[in-house]
Structures are given as structure tokens and as C-alpha cells.
Amino acid sequence: MSQPDDSAILSRPRYGKLSPVEANFHVFVADDSGGNSILSLAQSVPKDFFNDAEIIYINTKPVDNKATLEGLEALGCPRLYTGPTIKAALPRINASLERMRMGTQVYLAGSESLLGLATMIAMQVGLDHQALQTEHQGSLARRVQCVHCKGITDNVTTQPANCDHCGLLLLVRDHYSRRVAAFQGVNINAEDPSDIPVKEEMFS
Amino acid sequence: MATSAKDLPFKQETYRNDFTFKNSPETVLRAPFPFDKDSYMYAVNMELHRDGRPGTAFEAPIDVDEHYVAEMQDRALVLDEDPLRYQSLPHMSLAGWDTLELLMTCKAETYPQWFSLTRNGDNWHWINRPMGIDQHFVFGDESTLPYGPLEYITRQAQGDFCVLDERDDNLWMDAGMITTQADWSLDFDIGMNFFEWHAPVPLAHEKGIFIRALKYLRTIQQGNPARRLNWTMTVNPRLDTSPENFHIWGPENTHITPENVADKLYLRIELQSFWRLPRSNALLFPIRCYFLSMRDLSTVPKWATRMHRVLQTLPPEIASYKGLDNYRQIAIDWLAQHDDGSPTTEGPFPD
Numbered sequence: 035m036s037q038p039d040d041s042a043i044l045s046r047p048r049y050g051k052l053s054p055v056e057a058n059f060h061v062f063v064a065d066d067s068g069g070n071s072i073l074s075l076a077q078s079v080p081k082d083f084f085n086d087a088e089i090i091y092i093n094t095k096p097v098d099n100k101a102t103l104e105g106l107e108a109l110g111c112p113r114l115y116t117g118p119t120i121k122a123a124l125p126r127i128n129a130s131l132e133r134m135r136m137g138t139q140v141y142l143a144g145s146e147s148l149l150g151l152a153t154m155i156a157m158q159v160g161l162d163h164q165a166l167q168t169e170h171q172g173s174l175a176r177r178v179q180c181v182h183c184k185g186i187t188d189n190v191t192t193q194p195a196n197c198d199h200c201g202l203l204l205l206v207r208d209h210y211s212r213r214v215a216a217f218q219g220v221n222i223n224a225e226d227p228s229d230i231p232v233k234e235e236m237f238s
Numbered sequence: 239m240a241t242s243a244k245d246l247p248f249k250q251e252t253y254r255n256d257f258t259f260k261n262s263p264e265t266v267l268r269a270p271f272p273f274d275k276d277s278y279m280y281a282v283n284m285e286l287h288r289d290g291r292p293g294t295a296f297e298a299p300i301d302v303d304e305h306y307v308a309e310m311q312d313r314a315l316v317l318d319e320d321p322l323r324y325q326s327l328p329h330m331s332l333a334g335w336d337t338l339e340l341l342m343t344c345k346a347e348t349y350p351q352w353f354s355l356t357r358n359g360d361n362w363h364w365i366n367r368p369m370g371i372d373q374h375f376v377f378g379d380e381s382t383l384p385y386g387p388l389e390y391i392t393r394q395a396q397g398d399f400c401v402l403d404e405r406d407d408n409l410w411m412d413a414g415m416i417t418t419q420a421d422w423s424l425d426f427d428i429g430m431n432f433f434e435w436h437a438p439v440p441l442a443h444e445k446g447i448f449i450r451a452l453k454y455l456r457t458i459q460q461g462n463p464a465r466r467l468n469w470t471m472t473v474n475p476r477l478d479t480s481p482e483n484f485h486i487w488g489p490e491n492t493h494i495t496p497e498n499v500a501d502k503l504y505l506r507i508e509l510q511s512f513w514r515l516p517r518s519n520a521l522l523f524p525i526r527c528y529f530l531s532m533r534d535l536s537t538v539p540k541w542a543t544r545m546h547r548v549l550q551t552l553p554p555e556i557a558s559y560k561g562l563d564n565y566r567q568i569a570i571d572w573l574a575q576h577d578d579g580s581p582t583t584e585g586p587f588p589d
């Protein structure tokens with residue numbers, strides 16, 4: 035089940051660059067340096083654009099992100115939420131997307147985990163994929179689902195990586211499920227558990 | 239009416255633990271040997287599924303053989319352990335009824351001595367003698383069956399079943415019963431499209447194989463099913479080689495030795511067929527697994543010779559993807575005694 039490392043990841047979504055579109059309302063969800071994608075979009079829109087918008091910003095590194103946060107605050111958006119982690123922000127993301135009216139545009143920017151999770155929620159609430167834009171910024175860390183115990187391990191940067199739940203050493207395959215918003219992890223040393231490959235930083 | 243499998247008694251045997259699975263000599267001969275020449279490469283190897291050649295697994299549109307009852311018992315064990323091996327997204331219910339109708343009518347027509355279907359409007363009566371099932375139900379009314387229609391009928395049909403929804407010029411894996419898979423996960427792949435679920439396959443994307451294959455599949459019409467063969471190898475006759483349980487069966491990949499290879503290593507053949515369903519317009523994709531041990535193969539000289547040559551020349555990416563690296567050379571060494579270097583006859587069938 036292994037595959038050449040250089041194979042393009044065909045099941046993984048392609049990300050683009052945020053650009054403003056006509057819409058009744060705009061919802062932005064970003065983490066860390068994804069906030070800068072909102073700021074660069076802001077440079078090309080009319081001043082009152084953010085009156086009809088909501089920004090959900092996940093700020094996991096307040097010191098590094100100081101300037102970004104100040105920039106977001108200066109946009110004059112009446113609804114600016116900040117949260118400390120993606121997990122903490124999920125109920126808010128869920129609530130915002132669930133209550134969305136027709137004609138709303140959703141913009142996601144940031145880590146692959148954030149893009150994956152927010153896309154998953156958007157699919158669950160039945161958002162049309164045309165109403166959704168994504169831009170990747172910052173960490174390449176992967177969310178990985180262990181195929182054995184089905185537990186999800188966040189922020190995986192190494193190959194292989196241990197499952198947070200069952201502890202098995204996982205090969206992170208280049209196989210991505212949008213429904214689960216995660217890559218697939220398969221026990222790397224099942225054939226010979228005494229063979230313990232060294233972990234290498236691969237996705238940071 | 240198919241005759242070849244008809245008179246075979248159903249075996250009592252296991253696909254796990256003590257692995258008592260065994261082919262009779264007749265079952266070896268009717269296997270759908272997957273190599274029509276002495277080498278192997280991925281290709282759009284598709285053909286119409288009809289004109290069943292007597293005495294082969296192609297004779298009946300939906301083949302039932304001596305392993306039927308044991309295979310269904312193994313499926314039930316898998317589902318008890320892990321119910322996620324069967325899944326169906328909500329919009330696939332109609333395709334489930336289509337599948338039930340197709341499998342029941344095919345089986346009752348081909349094997350009337352084992353299966354019967356009586357229809358009176360929507361009131362249907364299904365008898366499956368090998369499994370001791372006698373069921374009255376109302377077609378289209380889930381409450382009249384012990385399971386949903388797709389789960390109900392695929393608990394009584396050998397092989398795995400994917401049901402593909404067709405929309406946006408693509409096929410979507412939106413339902414399936416997958417317990418005899420060669421190392422892929424329905425739970426992970428459900429909801430993916432044709433290119434997404436094939437993402438891990440090496441070489442074939444670059445060759446444009448999946449683009450052409452999808453085009454072909456989308457032209458399949460009701461009443462004109464198609465088929466292709468795929469293959470891998472498995473240590474022990476273990477139907478359930480799931481990624482979920484890889485940490486349990488994976489160690490067996492290192493257990494092949496020159497002494498045990500003949501009886502412990504199996505060629506695992508998949509007879510895959512493609513059926514357009516009438517009401518839902520979905521595509522049904524049965525994947526039927528046949529095991530031949532290296533010793534079974536050696537009873538057909540042409541097959542052993544050819545297997546030897548295919549393994550020798552198999553591209554390394556394909557060998558690794560299929561998981562053969564631990565035992566490929568041991569198999570080649572054992573098969574060498576059945577290869578005197580002379581040419582083989584064309585086509586897959588025994589001489």
C-alpha cells in the first residue's frame with residue numbers, strides 16, 4: 035500500500051487565493067497567518083465591504099500574530115471573533131455556517147487543518163461548493179485519521195507519526211478524505227513491529 | 239442455466255484462524271485467471287460481461303461457487319466486529335432496491351435449484367436455500383426486511399459491492415458492502431469520486447488510464463454489463479485483508495518460506511463487473527474474490543509458468559503497491575520448477 039513520495043495527491047483539495055465576490059454577506063474563517071490573506075483581500079475592496087461580514091480568527095500564537103490581529107481589528111467589521119485554538123472555535127464556526135443566509139460567501143484561509151475542518155462543516159450544513167473559497171497559509175501540518183482505531187491526530191508534522199489514540203506508528207499516506215477532513219494513517223511497521231523507522235519532519 | 243457450479247456442495251470452511259479454505263480441483267479450473275500474456279501492466283482492460291464461457295467463472299452473470307456459504311459466514315463475522323464495513327449515504331436508498339432486484343433475479347434465473355423469487359406486485363417472496371432464508375417482503379418498504387435492501391442482499395452475495403452515484407460527470411462512492419477488500423477502506427473512501435479514491439494507485443494516473451476508464455464506465459447501459467480483472471497476492475486465504483486490521487494480518491506477510499509458499503501464498507483474483515441500475519441510474523460494482531494457492535496454480539502448467547514470468551517482470555512500483563515485497567522472490571523461486579522457458583499459448587484459459 036505504499037506509494038512513491040512524489041506522487042501528486044489526487045484526493046487532496048486544491049487551494050487557491052481569496053478574492054472578493056458579490057454577495058449579500060461574507061464570512062471569513064482564518065487561523066494565524068491566514069489572517070494576512072484577509073488583510074490582502076481587504077486592500078482591493080470598498081471601505082464598507084466589512085460592514086456585511088463576519089470574521090472568525092483563530093489566534094494560536096498571539097505574540098507572532100500581533101500585527102495581523104491589529105490589522106483585522108482595524109477593518110471595522112462589526113463581528114470579529116477571536117479564539118485560541120481551532121477546537122475551541124469549532125462551535126462558533128458551526129453556528130455561523132449553520133445560520134448562513136442564501137447568497138453568503140465563505141472565505142477560508144490558513145492551515146490545512148483549519149481548511150479541512152471548516153470545509154467539512156460547510157459540507158455538513160449543505161453549503162454549495164461555489165460559495166466557498168480556500169487559501170492555504172502557514173503550517174503544512176496534517177490532520178491524520180488512524181485507519182485502525184479511527185482516532186484523529188492533529189498537527190502531524192513527521193513521517194511516520196504516532197496515533198494519539200491507539201499509539202500505533204502510522205505511515206501518513208497521500209490519501210485525503212474531505213468528509214473526514216484528514217489524511218489516512220496506516221500502521222507502518224505492522225509486518226515487523228521490531229522495525230521502528232526514524233521520524234522525519236515532513237509537513238511543517 | 240449454469241451447470242458447472244450447480245452440483246457442487248457448499249463447503250464448511252474458514253477464511254481466518256485455522257484457514258480451512260480449500261478449492262476443489264473443479265473450482266481451480268473455473269477460476270478467472272487474470273493474465274492473458276506473460277507480463278503485466280495496468281491498462282483499461284475492460285470488456286462486455288456476457289456470453290459466459292461454460293465451465294468458467296464467467297458462465298453466470300453473478301457467479302455462485304462452492305465457497306458461497308462459508309464466505310457469507312465470514313462476512314457476518316466481519317460486520318459483527320466492525321459495522322462500518324457497510325455504509326450507505328441517505329440518497330442511495332433507491333440504488334439499494336435496484337441492487338436487491340438485480341441480484342435476486344440473476345440468482346433465481348441462473349440457479350433455480352438454490353434461489354427463488356416470486357413477485358406479486360410489490361409483494362415479493364425470496365428463498366435462499368443454501369443459507370436457509372425464506373423472506374416475504376414489500377419491495378420499496380425497508381420496514382419489511384431485517385436490514386436495508388443493500389445490506390440485506392449483499393449479506394447473501396459473494397464479493398464486495400460498491401454502489402456509485404453518477405453526477406457532475408463523475409462517479410461517487412456513496413454506498414458499499416466491503417469485507418473482502420484488498421487493503422482499502424470504505425469508511426475512508428465513502429463520498430469520494432473516481433479520481434479521489436484511486437489517488438494511491440501508482441503509474442496508472444500518469445498513463446491516463448483512469449480518465450479513459452471513467453469515460454467507458456459512464457457509457458455503460460442497463461442490460462449491458464462490463465467487466466475487468468484485477469489481482470494481488472495474499473498470505474493465507476484471508477478474505478478480510480482490510481487496512482483497519484492491517485496491524486493484525488500484516489505480520490503474516492513475513493511468514494512465507496520456501497517450505498510453505500506452495501500452500502500458504504495465494505493469487506488473489508478480483509472479477510470486477512459494472513452494472514447500470516434501472517431506477518437510480520447508479521452503477522453497481524461487484525468485486526468478487528477468487529483464491530488460488532501456488533499449488534492450485536501448479537495444477538495448470540500454463541498458469542504456473544505465466545505466474546512465474548509475471549512476477550519476474552512486474553514493475554517494482556506495482557509490486558510494492560500490492561504489498562508483495564516480502565515474498566515475491568520466494569514465490570518466483572518456487573514457480574521456477576514450472577517454467578521450462580518455452581512459449582505459452584495466447585489468452586488466459588488452460589490449454
Ligand code: HEM
Nearest residue numbers: 280281282283400422435436438439442447451469470523
Ligand atoms: C467504478 C468502479 C471502481 C471502483 C469502486 C474502484 C475502486 C478501487 C479502489 C478502492 C482501489 C484501491 C485504491 C487504494 O489503494 O486505496 C482501486 C484500485 C485500482 N483500480 Fe479501481 N475501481 C473502479 C473501477 C476501475 C476501473 C474501471 C479501472 C480500469 C482500469 C480501475 C483500475 C484500478 C487499478 C489499476 C487499481 C490498482 C489495483 C492494484 O494494483 O491492485 N478501477 N480501485
